[in-house]
Amino acid sequence: MSTPPDRPGKPGRRPPFGRPGQGGGKGAGKGFGRGPQAGRERRDGSPSGPLGGPDDPVVLYGWHPVFQALSNGTRKLHRLLATENALARLTEELGTLPIDAELVKPFAINALVGADAVHQGLYLEADPLPAPALDEMPEDALLVALDQITDPHNVGAIVRTAAAFGVAGIITTARHSPSATGVLAKSASGGLEHVPLVVVRNLAEALIELGERGFTRVGLDSEADVSLDAYTPKLPTVLVLGAEGKGLRQRTRECCDVIARIPFTGTIRSLNVSNAAAIALYALSPRERA
Template sequence: MNQKPERKTSGRSAETACGIHAVSALLSARPQDIYKLWVVSDKRNARVDELVSQARDLGLVIAETDRQRLDRLGGELRHQGIIAEASPAPVRNEQDLAAATSNLDQPFYLILDGVEDPHNLGACLRVADGAGVHGVIVPRDHASPVTPLVRRVAAGAAESVPVYRVGNLARAIQQLQKQGVWVIGASDKAGQSLYQTDLRGPLALVLGAEQKGLRKRTEALCDALVSLPMAGQVSSLNVSVAAGISLYEAVRQRQGETT
């Protein structure tokens, strides 16, 4: 017999966070938004028990259930015995981006132009968190939203890194430039290497989707284009790998390192 899908708590709009890292980040960042914590009732991981204790101290609703029900709640996501249901995270837009930028001395952003794969977005968020960026900027259309899968892959970074979903990416780039942010795009057409480029100061690095690259309009708006040197046979890198290389070269320069 087919199982009925699980009903969201009290009919409220909800998002799910699956797995230890995602739930831990949600408990730390937005505990007030959590409706219910679902946990497996038997053979629990010690780290799950720690999160249950934390949730109990916060007065959250905790429901113990079997693994089959957690499997249904999590869908295809690996839940590790714990799932949180919460109200959706606040959506940040162009106005929020402009306000945040005005309050930063050295803005440091990652812009993703048309990255539709949730695995790639999640991996980029994780890299961005490690590099200490102030936000990841994505277009509202033709790009992955922050889904439960993105949260799972991001391993907590979806809560720690602000994501700005903008209606018009070109306009958002132009606004950043008006606020003194240098916008540098990664393109295999560029003659200048990433490693020959000054990445200090207010900066937004722009990466396109794998194989597609930057859209022409986005490319034309960049203050400079740089390439990532490729010494082997492949012609391109996964966008999250390219993000890691680019962001950490910027971090190296911004920390004043020379080696």
């Protein structure tokens, strides 16, 4: 059975990986749900942080996020809603489920996540995954650091790509980052179960600590003099990504060993931050070259 593709984000005005007027995009970041358990912004409109409150369950919907969460023994599960077809597919793939499912009609899930959400007949409430400390990251790791990227579509897509390239962790701050729930989890397509979020208070201090541990800190910027394809991949490395529109903050740039650009050859010389992350992670992943 095929599954619908993840929904792309809406176009934005100015990504950090290209000059103004040269394309790029930014996800909508409207939140995802209507129900009482849905992840929400704070009253002041700022994101609630990558883990939410200690008593706040995360909401996962869609085939890949729910399937991967049910397959992850470290997730504490609270409530699973499933349509008849979705439950049959889950049972076929997993056998006995780790939590009893409530059989519902699609409109019951629509009422919780919104009619526009592509839930594919599955809705799961669970505890957040534990956030490891920065000093728990392996000494030979490839990491990603996010400098105030707040759009959940983009962060989720970066998590998905990070899982594909074996990234050991994604460093994010407690503030100016979206919650690991709802839209972000759907965009991550199950990647949250495989790439931990490492939450730090101050990104610059975290980058300094990583530098002291021998990590090469590579920031991405479209105006950089160094081309990314001229950089020889080596571990440990941390890829540092700035928010669309603002790019890397000055203090963050000062904590990088290398500031590099993607060497575009076409007319459009900009990318959505999640697409830029995919290219950069491919370039920075050590591998045998022919």
